[in-house]
Amino acid sequence: MYTGKVYRLFDMARWTRFETLLLIFIIIIWVSAYYFLDLDWFKIPWTPLALIGTAVAFVIGFQNNAVYGRIWEARKIWGGIVNTSRTFGVYVKDMLSNEHTKENVPQEVIDKEVKAITYRHIAWMTALRHAMRQQKKWETTSNHKTNREWGIKPPEKETTLEEDLKPYLSTTDLDYVLSKNNHQTALLYLQSNHIKSLKDQGVIWEFSFLELEGLIKELFTLQGQTERIKNFPYPRQYATLNHYFMWLLLLLLPMAIVPQFIEIGKEISENHPFFGSIFIWFSIPIYTAVAWMFHTMERIGRTGENPFEGTSNDVPISTISRGIEIDLRQNLGEDKNQIPVQFPENHGVQF
Template sequence: MHTGTHYRLREFIPWTWSKIGFMLLVSSIPTAIYYITGWKWLAVPWVPVALVGTAAAFVAGFRNTQTYNRLWEARQIWGAIINCSRSWGIMVMDFIRTETAAEAGIQRTLLYRHFAWLAALRFQLRETRGWEHVKTKSYNRRYLKHYRVPEWETQLQDVLQPYLSEAECSAILKKKNRATQLIAAQSAQLTQLNQEGRINDLNYVEMERLLKELYDQQGKCERIKNFPYPRQFASINLYFVYLLTLLLPLGFISEFSKLGNGFVWLAIPFSVLVGWIFLVLEQVGESTENPFEGGANDIPMTSMSRTIEIDLRDMLGETNLPEPITPVNNILM
């Protein structure tokens, strides 16, 4: 997530320089051929270009709206996870009967296992899918130098070890869906505490209901992660935009040639400008459609998880709290 007021041009232009180079190429060639050879058939009337441009603008606008909705839904889900986590903290602290220091350790175990769940969920959501772009597109790989993705630089085992016992950590790492199994372990311990009389029946039901809510939020994250923006819409947007970029110089040649043969060279800068706008719209939509892939516009799950950990460890009375995660080059992960 970008935390500044806007992307600076020195960040934005290098991210899109390949689009500028592409437009320079596709506009310079037909313009030079027209000027040198005088082939009038290269000049396309502006009406069909405008019709394609209208269709491309409509499809690009639709795609960007829908990809933004995916991003915003992901942010709402993680907002709900923050709220549920805080509720889990006060329930653990207030609903579980503890009389000795050893029994009070149960509260720490439940809260620390919740931190492990957050970590496991983050690592699962940061896994790469075949339709994601952050590692496959050259312009995204170049931009990775501006920030870091913690889940790509560390191993899940190293992150889980401070939160779980050695035996539980080893058992969880053998599971396919670690986040799911960690909530299942929470439920199993709550059942045991209820049977021992440490949690009364009413509070037990409320805490189980909250675990169900966490499962619901996890499932929503997995739905966005595992179901891409429909490929048929992504494809038609790509085709329409690139068709328009190929037609733009031909249409501008037609218009500027009316002013005189020398004016046809103006088709190059105007084609680059207009084509760049449409290509960037397509690229921005592409970079927004997968809000968990590790891109600069991702949901800042790592930062949110750290905020939850600080709040819940504060509830435990701990004083050696971790520092909040700060943005790197205005990118917060």
């Protein structure tokens, strides 16, 4: 997620420079044809073009609203993961005790169980963020040259899931989790089984067990919600047709703008012949500005379709997960020097 104070115009211009150069090339070709070949009779009335422009503006607005809804829903889901994780960590630390055991369990054993459950929850978040970063065939935004040239990647692209899970799981748990297709679901199964075994020993009171199981249920719900966004793309019929409609408008627009500038140039020629003869060339910056706005708004919509793809405008799930981990491990009383630091920003981007 881009965290700069202002999304600088320079950055936006650099991000869209290849498309901008293409738009400039298109309008120069049209202006040159009109200027040198005397094609001022070849034009399109503004009325049909205005209708096309209105339709394109409508579908771009619809796309951007829908995409923003996907991003905002994804952020709310991960906000729920933050709250539920903190609650789970507090409950686990406070609810494991000797109060209802038949035989006294050493405190160091209880502390070990608390740490195992807490670390398994951190492993669940790690597996979930890795699953969200797996690229789907419709996630193509990160492949664009202007998104790759910065050379920045989310942490999940730098390490493997197994490497990230090793610090938090026993060898038996790690082998079990990696043998399953849905690693995060496997971790919640292990979590539930572990809590049940502690309930059977009396380390967890039955009512406390129900509270913890309710939190695991909530984690399953949040996991399912974030997987739904990941696995169901923005409908292709809207995204694809929107892209084609936008380019249809941009390709037809010169046949209305350039003749209009020719007519204005003829009026100017009555008093200022030289300026009137070159006025047609002023259509280049006007067309470029209008076309750039339409194209950039459409591209912004395409960029935000997949909020977990791993681009600079995504929900920063890696940063969120690491923040929760820091909170949980501090709650265990671990030394700050033993706790991983927050993932660094890169070019003002959080992942």
